[in-house]
Amino acid sequence: MQIIDGKKIAEEIKGEIREAVDKMCARNLKPPHLAAVLVGHDGGSETYVAQKVKSCEQVGFRSSLIRYEEDVTEAALLRCIARLNIDTDIDGFIVQLPLPGHINERAIIEAIAPAKDVDGFHPENAGRMAIGLPCHVSATPAGIMELFRRCRIDTQGKHCVVLGRSNIVGKPISILMSQKSQPGDATVTLCHSRTRNLADITRQADIIIAAMGQPDFLTADMVKDGVVVIDVGTTRIPSTDTRSGWKLKGDVKFDEVAPKCSYITPVPGGVGPMTIVSLLRNTLQAAEQRNRP
Amino acid sequence: MQIIDGKKIAEEIKGEIREAVDKMCARNLKPPHLAAVLVGHDGGSETYVAQKVKSCEQVGFRSSLIRYEEDVTEAALLRCIARLNIDTDIDGFIVQLPLPGHINERAIIEAIAPAKDVDGFHPENAGRMAIGLPCHVSATPAGIMELFRRCRIDTQGKHCVVLGRSNIVGKPISILMSQKSQPGDATVTLCHSRTRNLADITRQADIIIAAMGQPDFLTADMVKDGVVVIDVGTTRIPSTDTRSGWKLKGDVKFDEVAPKCSYITPVPGGVGPMTIVSLLRNTLQAAEQRNRP
Numbered sequence: 330m331q332i333i334d335g336k337k338i339a340e341e342i343k344g345e346i347r348e349a350v351d352k353m354c355a356r357n358l359k360p361p362h363l364a365a366v367l368v369g370h371d372g373g374s375e376t377y378v379a380q381k382v383k384s385c386e387q388v389g390f391r392s393s394l395i396r397y398e399e400d401v402t403e404a405a406l407l408r409c410i411a412r413l414n415i416d417t418d419i420d421g422f423i424v425q426l427p428l429p430g431h432i433n434e435r436a437i438i439e440a441i442a443p444a445k446d447v448d449g450f451h452p453e454n455a456g457r458m459a460i461g462l463p464c465h466v467s468a469t470p471a472g473i474m475e476l477f478r479r480c481r482i483d484t485q486g487k488h489c490v491v492l493g494r495s496n497i498v499g500k501p502i503s504i505l506m507s508q509k510s511q512p513g514d515a516t517v518t519l520c521h522s523r524t525r526n527l528a529d530i531t532r533q534a535d536i537i538i539a540a541m542g543q544p545d546f547l548t549a550d551m552v553k554d555g556v557v558v559i560d561v562g563t564t565r566i567p568s569t570d571t572r573s574g575w576k577l578k579g580d581v582k583f584d585e586v587a588p589k590c591s592y593i594t595p596v597p598g599g600v601g602p603m604t605i606v607s608l609l610r611n612t613l614q615a616a617e618q619r620n621r622p
Numbered sequence: 623m624q625i626i627d628g629k630k631i632a633e634e635i636k637g638e639i640r641e642a643v644d645k646m647c648a649r650n651l652k653p654p655h656l657a658a659v660l661v662g663h664d665g666g667s668e669t670y671v672a673q674k675v676k677s678c679e680q681v682g683f684r685s686s687l688i689r690y691e692e693d694v695t696e697a698a699l700l701r702c703i704a705r706l707n708i709d710t711d712i713d714g715f716i717v718q719l720p721l722p723g724h725i726n727e728r729a730i731i732e733a734i735a736p737a738k739d740v741d742g743f744h745p746e747n748a749g750r751m752a753i754g755l756p757c758h759v760s761a762t763p764a765g766i767m768e769l770f771r772r773c774r775i776d777t778q779g780k781h782c783v784v785l786g787r788s789n790i791v792g793k794p795i796s797i798l799m800s801q802k803s804q805p806g807d808a809t810v811t812l813c814h815s816r817t818r819n820l821a822d823i824t825r826q827a828d829i830i831i832a833a834m835g836q837p838d839f840l841t842a843d844m845v846k847d848g849v850v851v852i853d854v855g856t857t858r859i860p861s862t863d864t865r866s867g868w869k870l871k872g873d874v875k876f877d878e879v880a881p882k883c884s885y886i887t888p889v890p891g892g893v894g895p896m897t898i899v900s901l902l903r904n905t906l907q908a909a910e911q912r913n914r915p
Contacts, residue, residue, distance in 0.1 A: 456749025
């Protein structure tokens with residue numbers, strides 16, 4: 330059994346991105362510039378955005394943080410996006426989700442220019458991904474694919490069971506895993522809350538990608554020996570072990586499932602670090618596009 | 623066992639579309655207008671476009687056929703699309719595929735304004751469909767969903783196995799069938815050329831949607847009793863039975879599979895007629911959008 334060290338792999342990739350940025354600068358080109366729009370003061374969102382800004386610094390990107398109070402209007406946010414869309418100094422930007430209830434998240438996402446949508450949430454990027462065209466693939470699915478690539482996990486012809494059909498993880502990863510590519514080319518079953526006899530299905534899986542957001546959902550009796558398990562769950566649960574008073578919990582009952590696995594990702598330190606790296610890669614890609622003659 | 627009469631269902635829907643058009647005309651609104659662009663003189667393409675034009679007439683649409691010779695340049699075709707995009711008299715249009723080898727099909731499809739892309743092939747429509755947003759769903763998957771709806775086939779929680787991962791059928795129908803909707807909400811397995819032990823998977827299926835383009839691929843030993851089989855195959859094979867010298871053959875060995883089914887679609891007369899009807903529905907939808915104040 331091998332625990333996939335997402336943190337270490339993410340650091341390796343950051344090193345490669347740093348090299349690419351250095352080469353850009355050596356050619357007198359501006360380094361990539363990522364902007365993040367943050368509304369309100371939600372603890373989780375603050376943490377995520379701070380991590381993204383810090384990661385930008387580590388790889389030599391420029392970064393900008395644009396803050397709005399909780400009561401910002403949708404119109405003001407849309408004007409901000411319109412400015413970022415035409416700002417030639419910004420290569421890519423994200424609007425940290427979730428947004429306050431009075432703002433239509435869909436309208437915000439669709440207002441972002443697809444070329445600058447480094448989160449890959451715009452329908453045009455989702456569609457290009459589904460068709461297999463070049464695009465910004467959304468960060469978590471792209472990070473999972475990169476884990477398979479770096480760990481040289483063979484996926485071709487394998488039965489991959491995806492748990493959860495969210496637009497940002499379950500659906501896109503099921504599409505990527507079934508596409509004619511390496512990694513990919515797997516037979517994919519997408520399961521969700523309406524799935525019957527779930528354990529019968531997961532027990533047939535060579536690869537399980539758990540993205541339901543239900544702590545400790547996948548138990549040892551639900552998997553076969555030698556399975557590859559990717560845990561995308563990141564539920565915050567109260568904890569006396571940490572200074573913050575909470576810790577992240579995955580969808581997999583790690584202690585009992587891990588011994589049966591050939592590979593497994595831990596939470597934290599598995600998929601999470603890869604997500605931010607994917608965002609950096611998308612931003613680098615956008616900057617390279619800008620620099621193309 | 624019930625044979626799903628796609629032709630009859632398609633006629634019913636055409637009647638409903640006809641009524642909607644009559645109501646439009648009664649309100650002094652222009653009826654929907656569909657344009658088709660046809661390049662060259664391929665027999666199959668000629669037949670399909672002729673069927674589409676005829677169907678338009680049946681439901682009271684206006685239709686236009688724009689013809690180009692085989693040697694038309696990509697630039698000329700792109701100019702034609704640009705004109706159709708801004709022509710306020712045209713509600714929707716299609717470019718009949720396949721196109722000659724010297725023309726980049728992708729560039730042509732992406733040039734079509736998503737709102738007029740009634741084939742649903744533009745990445746923005748593919749992405750909106752994947753996310754579950756209002757859009758033009760491509761015609762064949764939309765037609766299959768409509769068959770489930772009209773036949774009141776329960777799909778929720780059922781195991782649906784899709785054979786084939788094409789961009790125009792396999793991939794989109796697998797997404798639609800897994801979405802939280804009625805029909806839909808099924809557990810979906812997407813199989814393809816790299817799938818191992820395929821018969822073990824199909825034998826577990828409550829619903830099989832065969833879209834590989836391999837005549838007689840699905841045999842009786844591959845299905846369980848009571849299965850619902852949707853046959854999307856339409857391979858032309860030589861035949862002495864028909865005046866044309868060919869006939870359409872599905873992916874399902876109908877004679878031996880049908881007795882085991884609760885429902886099955888024949889070829890021809892199953893999914894095929896529904897595809898054209900979906901195109902008409904998308905065009906009607908585009909026209910209604912145009913008429914909205």
